[in-house]
Amino acid sequence: MEKVKTFKYVDYLWDESKAASFGDDQVALFLYRSNILGADLRITNYGGGNTSCKTIEKDPLNNEEVEIMWVKGSGGDIGTLTRKGIAGLYTERLRNLKNVYQGLEDEDRMVGLFDHCIFDLESKAPSIDTPLHGLLPFKHIDHLHPDALIAVAAAKDSEEITKEIWGDTMGWVPWQRPGFDLGLQLEKCLADNPGIRGIILGSHGLFTWGETSYECYMNSLEVIEMASEYIAKKIEENAQVFGGQKVESLPAEERKNKAAQLMPLLRGLASSENRMVGHFTDSNVVLEYINSNDLERLAPMGTSCPDHFLRTKIQPLVLALDKNEDLSDSKAVLDKLNPLFEQYRQEYKDYYETCKHPNSPAMRDPNPVIIIYPGVGMFSFSKDKQTTRVANEFYVNAINVMRGAEAISEYTSLPRQEAFDIEYWLLEEAKLQRMPKEKPLSRKIAIVTGAGGGIGQAIADKMVAEGAVVVFTDLNQEAVESVTAKYNKDQAVAVTCDVTDEEAIANAFKEAVLAFGGVDIIVHSAGLAISKSLEDTTTKDWDLLENVLVKGQFLMAKSGASIMKKQNLGGDIVNIASKNGLVAGPNNVAYGTAKAAQQHMTRLLAAELAADKIRVNVVNPDGVIVGSKIWEGTWAEGRAKANGISVEELPAFYAKRNLLNEIILPEDIANGVFACVAILDKSTGNIINVDGGMANAFPR
Template identity: 70%
Template sequence: MSTAERTFKHVNYLWDEQKAQELEGDEVALLIYRSNILGADLRITNYGGGNTSCKTTEVDPLTKEETEVMWVKGSGGDIGTLKRSGLAGLYVEKLHSLKNVYRGLEFEDEMVGLFNHCIYDLDSKAPSIDTPLHAFLPFKHIDHLHPDAAIAIAASKDGEKITEELFEGQIAWVPWQRPGFDLALQLEKALNENPGIRGIMLGGHGLFTWGDTAYECYINSLEVIDKASEYLEQNYGKDRPVFGGQKIESLAPEQRQEQASIIAPVLRGLASGYNRMVGHFTDDERVLQFANSHDLEKLAPLGTSCPDHFLRTKIRPLVLDFPADVDLSKADEIKEKLDKDFEEYRAYYKKYYEDHKRDNSPAMRDPNPVVIIWPGVGMFSYAKNKQTARVASEFYINAINVMRGAEAVSEYVALPLQEAFDIEYWLLEEAKLQRMPKEQPLSRKVALVTGGAGGIGKAIADKLASEGACVFITDINQERLDGAVATYSKDVGGGAVMDVTKGDDIIKAYKAAALKFGGVDIIVNCAGLAISKPIEQTSEQDWDLLQDILVKGQFAVSKAGVETLRAQNLGGDIINIASKNALVSGPNNVGYGTAKAAQVHMSRLLAAELGKDKIRVNVVNPDAVIEGSKIWEGEWAKGRAKAYGITVEELPAFYAKRTILNEIIGVDDIANGVFAFVGGHLSKCTGNILNVDGGVAAAFVR
C-alpha cells in the first residue's frame, strides 16, 4: 500500500515515512511507532486506553524451531508512551491452547494467571486481560482503540444497526461483554462468521481494526474512526439541538476562573474526606456545552459506558446545583450546601456498593466523587495526584463526547450498574491496585514556595517535588520563574509572578495554585534579601525594605495561606526560612538580624494560634549558604567579608571553620531541613526551630 501522505478530517495523520523506513524489518519497533502516533491523538484513544499488537516469527530458544510470537501492550501501559519494556511477548500457539482448559464465564479470572505460562519474552510486562483478544484474531497487526466517535455509536441504542449500515457490513458487531477470555472467543467467532471484514465494534466499549502491515493497520484505524466521526458530525443538531439545547449561560472566562479558584479548596477538602486528593479544573467548551444543557440532568446520572472511563471517573459525577454567580463570600452557607451535596453523593455510592456487591467483592473504596460539575463554571476532578486528576478530567470529556454523539444519532445507553460494579470491583482490578508502588511521603500534597525560582527556594521546591509533592513556585522575576517552572512536568510544577509586598500578587498566586492543583498544603516562606551594613550606614529605606519583604511578606503570605488551609480543613504546614542571625548578634547586621528575629517570633505566635486548625508552623534557620544562594550575590557577600576582615573568596572556608562540624552548608541542606518538618515523621511538632548551620554554639536555641 502506498504511504503517500493521507488527509483526514477528524484525526491526525502522523505517519512519517522516513521514520518508518528506518524501522523497516523490525515489526516490534514499527508496532511501538504506530502505537505512539495513535496515542498522540486523544480523539483516537484516551490516555492508558486500548492496546496494540503485532505478530512475528521468532526462533524458539528451546526447540530452535520457528514459532509465532505476539507482542502486545502489557497491563497498565499507555500506547502514546509505549516502549519495548511495556510489551508482553507470548507464544501464539500456547495462547490458543488455553481454549482447551477454559471452563466458562464464571472461571474467567483464572485464565489471566495462565497467560504467564505462554510467555516467550522473559522481559515481558505482565500480560493484560485483553491479551487473548489479539491472539485469537489472525492478523499481523491489530489495534484495539477507544475513539470517542466509535464508542458513541457503540454506546447508542441503535449501535448495531448504525454500524452495519454505516460501514456496509465491513465492521462486525459484538454485544457488550466484560473484557476477558470469552470475549476473545466472541471476536474469533465474529470474524469466522464475517470473513473479509476490516474490524469489529464492541458494544459500549470500543473498536478492533487490523492490517497485514503496521501502516495498513494504522490507515485502517484512521479511516474507520474518521468515517464514524464524520457521521456524527453530520448528525449533530440535525433532529434536535445538541444535548437538548442550552439551559443556562456560562459566566465570562475571567469570572469562571475567579469562582473556580475560590471554591476549589473547599471542594478539595470535602473530596479528601477519605484520603487527601489533588485537584484539576477545566472550563473546556465541551464541558460547558454539557454542563449548561437541558440534558445534563438526564445524562449525568446514567454514568459512563466505556470501562476505561468509569474506572477513572467513578460511575457518575456530582453536579452542583447552585448558580454560577453565587456569592462565595457567604462561606458558611456555601459550605453547608456542599456538605449536604457530598453527604448525598456518599450515600448514593454506598447504596450502589451494597446493592451490587458480591460475596467476594473487595471492601468499599472511597465514596467521594472524582468528577464535580458546576454548570456555568466548569468541571473539577480530584485524585491521588495531578496526573490522575487531569486524566480523570480528560476521560470524562471522552464520556461527554460519547454521550453527545450517541444522542445525536440515536439514544445514549450506559452500562447496567451491575456490569459497571463488576468491573470497578473486579478482583483482577483490585489485584492491580494492590500491586501499585508505595506512595511517596509527599504524594497528595501541594507546596507553595516563595522565592522559589532559584537558590534555596528552588532547592526546596526540587526536594519537595522529588518526594512526591506538586510544587507551585513564586518569584518576582518572570523570566527566572518561567525557567524554573520549565524544569518540572506540567503535572508537578506551576508558578506565578509574586511580589510578597503586594497583597494583590499574593491573592492571585493562591488562586492560581487552587486552579492548578486544587489548593495548598505546605507554605514555604523563602523569599528574601539581605543587607549587611553598620547602623550608621543603614538607611530607613534599607530598614523598611527588609521589614517589608522579610517580615510583612511572611505575614501576608501566611495570612492568605491560612485562608486556603482553613477552607480545605485538612491542616497543613507553614515553614519559614529565617537565619542563624535571628538568634546570634553578628556585626554590621542590625536591619537584617532584627527582621529575621521578627520572622522567628512571628512563627512562634502563629504556631500557638493555628494549632487548633492542625496547621503546624516551624522555622528552618540556615547560615552561610553561599554556593547557589541568591542573597550571596553582590553586596551582601562583600559586606560580610568586610565585617570579618577577609575576602569574598575566603567566606565559604571561613564559615565552615567556625562551625562545630566544620562543614560548608549548601542549598540542598536547607531543603532537607524543610523536608524533615513536612515529610511525616514530625507531624506532631510545631513552633520549632531547626538550625542547619553546621553547628554554631551561639545559635543553640536551648
C-alpha cells in the same frame, strides 16, 4: 503505496522517514504506531486501549521459528509505550488455552495462565485484553476507544448503526466484560464475517487490524473518520444538542474566580477519606454539556466505556448551586455542599451494597471524582495531578460519546451490575495493589517563594522529588520559568510573584488553587541580605528587608491560611529565617532584626493556627554560600569585611566556624524543610537549625 494523509476528524501523524528509520523491526514499528495513536486524544485517552503485533522469532529452547505476539502490558499507555511496557507471548500457547478454558467463571484463572505463555522474560504483566489480540490472526491489531466509535457502540441501536455506516465491512459484538471469552467472540465474529476490516464492541470500543503497522494505522484512522463524519452530520441535523441550553455560562474570568473560591471547599469534602489533588476545566465542550437541559437526565446514567468510569466513578456529582451564588461565606457554602456530598457517598454505598459479591474487595473511597457546577465548569479530584487530569479528560470523552450517541439515536450506559463487576473486579484490585508505594508528600500541594534559584529552588525541587505538586514562585519570571522547565504541568507550575505585593500573592494562590485545588505546604524562602553598619543602613535598606522577609511572610501566611481553613485538612507553613535572627553580630542591624521578626511571627502563628491543625515552623540556615543567590551580591563583601577576610575565604571560614566543620548547601536546607512537613508531624512553633552547629545560635 500512495499515502492518504487528509483527515478531518483525526490527526495523521505517520512520518515516513521516521518509520523508515526502524527498518524491518516490526516491534519498533508497532511501538511507533502506538505512540502516534495515543498522541491524539480523540483516538484514545491516557491508559486507554491497547495495541499489538506478531513476529517470527527463534525459540531459545529449540532454536525453531515461532510466532510471538507483542502486546501492551497491564496498566500501560499506548501514547508513551516503550519496549519495557509490552509483553511478549507465544501465540500458539495462548491459543491453546482454549483447550482448558471452562467458561465465564474461569476468567480470573485464565489471566494467571497467560504467564505460562511468556516468551520474553522481561515482559510486562499481560493485560486482561491479551486474548482479544491473540485469538485474532492479524499481524498488527489496534484496540482503541475513540469518542466517535464509543458513541456508535453506546447508541441504543448500535448494531444497526454499524451496518448503516460500514455496511458488511465491520463486525459487531455486544457488550461483554473483557476477558478470554470476549476473545472467543471476536474470533467467532471474524469467522462468521470473513473479510471484515474491524469489529465494534458494544458500549466498549473498536478493533481494527492490518498486515503491516502502516496498514493497521490507516485502517484505524479511516474507520474512526467514517464514524466521526457520520456523527458530525447527525449533530448538524440536530439543532438542539443535549436538549439545548438551560443555564448561561458566566464570563470566563468570573468562572475562574468562582472556581478558585470553591475548589478548596470541594477539595476538603472530596478528601474526607483520602487527601486529593484537583483539576478544573471550563472548555466549550464541557460548558455545552453542563449547561444543557439534558444534564439532569444524562449525568446519573454514568459512562458507558469501562476505561471511562474506572477513572471517573460511576457518575458525577452535580452541584445544586446557582452560578451567581455568593461564595464568600465559606460556612454558608459548606452548609449547602455537605448534604450533596453526603447524599453522593450514601448512593455510592448503596450501589456497592446492592452489587457486591461475597469475594468483592472492600468498598473504595465513596467521594465523587467528577463534580459539575453548571454555568461555571467541571472539577475533578484524585490522588495526584496526572490521575485527576486524566479523569477529567476521560469525562470529556464521555461527554463526546453522549453527544454522538444522542445525535445518532439515544445514549445507553452500562447496567449498574456490569459496571460494578468491572470496577470491583479482583483483577482490577490486583492491579491497584501492584501500584508502587506513594511518596511521602504524595497528595500534597506546596507553594514556595523565591524558587527561581538557590535555597528556594532546592526546596521546591525537594518537594517535587518527594511526591508533592509544587507552585514555584519568584520575582524573576525568566528564572522561575527556567527552573520549572524540567517538570511537566502535572508536577509543577511557575508563577511570577512579588511577595511585597498583596495582590500578587493573592494571584499566586489563585493560580495554585486553579492548578491543583488548594494548598497544604507554604514555604516562604524569598529573601535578600544587606550587611551594613547602623550608620550606613538606610531607611530604603530597612524597608526592603522588612517588606520582603517580614511583610512577605505575613501576607503568604494570611492568604495561605485562609485556603487551608477552607479545606479543613490542616497544613504546614515553613519560614526560612537565619542564624542571624538569634545571634547579635556586627553590621547586621536591618537583616538580623527582620530575621528575628520572622522567627517570632512563626511562634505567634503557630499558637494562633494550631486549632486548625496548621503547623508553623522555622528553618534557620547559616553560611549557605555555594548555590545561594544571596551571596552573589554585596552581602558576601559585607560579611567578608565584617569578619576581616576576603570573599574567596568565606566558604571555608563558615565551614570552620560551625561545630561539625561542614559546608552548608541549599539541599541541606531543603532537607530541613522536608523534615518539618513530612516527619515532625507533631511539631509546631519550632526552629530547626541547619547550620552545622552554631553554639551561639542554639535557640534553647
